[in-house]
Amino acid sequence: MRIYTLGTGHGDSTFCRFKSSTAYETTDGTVYLVDCGAPAEALLRRKGIPLPRLRAAFITHMHDDHAGGLSALLKQIIKGYNYCTETFTLHLPEEAAIAPLKAWMRAVHEDADNPLLCYRSYGAGKVYEDDNLTVTAVSTCHLRTRGRTEGDPCSYALILDFKKEGKRILHTGDLRADFSDYPAIAREEHFDLCLCEATHYQPEAAVDALRASRFDRLIFIHVADRWHNVPGFQWQYTRGEDKFLASLAPLPYPAVIAHDGDEFLL
């Protein structure tokens, strides 16, 4: 299977990183999207991925950098699905987000109620299953760092079990600054790959948990400006990637920082 890190930035786009979106493509060509920060649909097109091959999307939490590209994506899916009869299922982590999203679609004169679009909300536990993929959500506390203190935190890490490929992937979503909501299952069970965010914590807070994790590979996404390698951009960030990875070394598995448009084979 192939993984496309479409957008690898955080809440603020930079000239080298758009907001967060990752596409997972199985060997039969079916594509699943995790997070849809803008401009996810444009970045899918740049990768030559026909939108009718997109079967489902999963939004880890409703921050703009993870959900702000949805209306453009849904518009293009409706267009593309003129050639397809299979529904596209959007999984949102808050039931309350569905009606405003549909209202915005109508405000921009798009067909929010097109029968090819299916909107679902999810919570912790099993989210989705088809012949390719099972998705399970684990609660994180990322939104509680923004003033939410009670109720469902509505932010999730996702466990993606690709059945035909026999691959298990952990996609962390955004985490707390102290890394305390990093999923315990990363240390308890084996994963072929983890995609971990790299904005909300300092590497010192994460290093013990990452070293104890049972991964074969780790790809960092959602990368903070301070960890960019951008010669001539801001002098203090020119070797950011090297500093970040050096702070974690040695990890017991290969780890890289992804860039927009990177492709990884698994």
Ligand SMILES: [Zn+2]
């Ligand atoms: Zn984010």
Ligand SMILES: [Zn+2]
């Ligand atoms: Zn966030």
